Amino acid sequence: MREDADSQDELITAMRARELGRKSVVVGDRVALVGDTTGAPGALARIVRISERTSVLRRTADDDDTTPEGRLERVVVANADQLVIVSALADPPPRTGFIDRCLVAAYDAGIEPLLCLTKADLAGPAQVLDYYAELDLPYVLVQPESDLAELREHLADRISVMVGHSGVGKSTLVNRLVPDALRATGVVSAIGKGRHTSTSAVALRLPRVKKKGDPGWIVDTPGIRSFGLAHVSADSLLHGFPDLVEGTVDCPPNCGHTTADANCALDAWVAAGKADPRRLASYRRLLSSRAGDLDPRDHIE
Numbered sequence: 345m346r347e348d349a350d351s352q353d354e355l356i357t358a359m360r361a362r363e364l365g366r367k368s369v370v371v372g373d374r375v376a377l378v379g380d381t382t383g384a385p386g387a388l389a390r391i392v393r394i395s396e397r398t399s400v401l402r403r404t405a406d407d408d409d410t411t412p413e414g415r416l417e418r419v420v421v422a423n424a425d426q427l428v429i430v431s432a433l434a435d436p437p438p439r440t441g442f443i444d445r446c447l448v449a450a451y452d453a454g455i456e457p458l459l460c461l462t463k464a465d466l467a468g469p470a471q472v473l474d475y476y477a478e479l480d481l482p483y484v485l486v487q488p489e490s491d492l493a494e495l496r497e498h499l500a501d502r503i504s505v506m507v508g509h510s511g512v513g514k515s516t517l518v519n520r521l522v523p524d525a526l527r528a529t530g531v532v533s534a535i536g537k538g539r540h541t542s543t544s545a546v547a548l549r550l551p552r553v554k555k556k557g558d559p560g561w562i563v564d565t566p567g568i569r570s571f572g573l574a575h576v577s578a579d580s581l582l583h584g585f586p587d588l589v590e591g592t593v594d595c596p597p598n599c600g601h602t603t604a605d606a607n608c609a610l611d612a613w614v615a616a617g618k619a620d621p622r623r624l625a626s627y628r629r630l631l632s633s634r635a636g637d638l639d640p641r642d643h644i645e
Contacts, residue, residue: 354383361390369394371545371563372422372503397422401453401505404572407633414574421505421545421563426498428458428562430508430517434466439509440475444626445571446507447481448584452576458498459483460506462513464490475622478587486513492520499550499560510567518564522548525564573630581634585627587619602631 358377360369369375369391376393401420406413427450431438443459450457459476461469464485473483484495498504499521508514518525525548544566550559573581582589582601591613592601599605614621 356381356383356389357387358389358391361392364391364394367394368419370419370422371547372424372505373397374423399424399453399455401427401449401455402575403449403568404574405570406572407574407630408636409574409634410636411574414572417575420507420565421503421547423503424453424455424505424563425502426458426504427453427455428460428499428504428506430460430462430506430512430514431472432463432466432512433461433469433472434463436509436511437467438472440472440622441626441629442509442571443472443476444584444623444630445573447479448573448576448581448630449571451584451586452580455505457481458504460486460495460517462486462517463488475620478619478623486517496521496550496553496559499562501558501560503547503561503563505563505565507565507571508567512567514564514567518548518562521550521562523551574634578631578634581630582627585623587623588613588627591619600631602628 356377358375358379360367361378374395375391376395377389378392379389380387381389400422401424402417403420404414404417408414427446429443429446429450431443438461447457459472459481461472461483465487469483469485482498484498486492486495506514506518525546545563547561547563549561552559576584578600582592588610591610592599594609594612595601595605596607599608601608601610610619610624613619614624
């Protein structure tokens with residue numbers, strides 16, 4: 345995105361200038377261009393400056409930072425305001441472990457989350473919404489032929505990055521929001537696994553449906569199997585579970601909040617009905633995964 349582009353619609357082909365060295369340019373970066381910026385066929389501009397990023401959404405392939413996969417951070421998108429977590433209510437069923445990971449990554453990056461529940465014609469949202477009842481997590485429901493006005497309201501005047509497992513209908517949703525996007529779509533297999541259709545992250549300007557206001561941008565990302573959190577500190581990991589934070593006040597010093605910490609106050613907090621026990625179990629699975637104890641419920645093969 346050009347630094348001076350408020351409503352820039354033309355496509356400009358540009359290459360990174362040599363003086364930027366090894367500094368990488370990622371989707372969402374605001375850049376300064378020199379050279380031919382007309383967008384005419386054969387025109388080529390140069391990227392000479394990358395503006396300071398307001399937010400960076402990252403993930404790793406592994407939770408354990410002692411492994412090569414855990415040490416390798418991947419920037420998903422820069423300068424996003426909102427993380428839209430796309431999850432199907434059926435076919436495939438919702439995976440709250442994955443949603444929890446995305447929430448941790450969003451809170452760590454300072455990005456607001458939005459839960460987008462697709463295939464609402466196949467199942468109701470009660471079970472998922474009950475799981476997140478204490479978080480006041482904003483959400484929208486989407487059916488194949490439903491009006492997307494509510495979702496567009498959430499996307500307006502923002503840069504939103506959309507993530508989700510393969511098969512949840514993310515690419516179909518993107519094509520409905522941006523008909524010219526032509527993102528590839530696939531089908532879900534008989535065992536509930538989706539086929540990867542999007543192969544690269546791409547920023548798309550939403551079409552204007554109102555005379556006034558910025559319709560916003562969406563960044564469509566490839567379907568992913570897991571969202572590694574090795575780059576997130578243990579303290580920040582807890583803040584991805586705001587319904588549990590207050591329960592740690594009575595924990596002893598240096599409490600790790602795991603099942604091995606006999607005096608961890610989170611057990612009493614949950615027993616008193618102040619948080620869903622499934623949320624504590626999910627938090628502790630993430631802690632165990634960071635220690636190298638992988639849980640198959642957090643990963644899709």
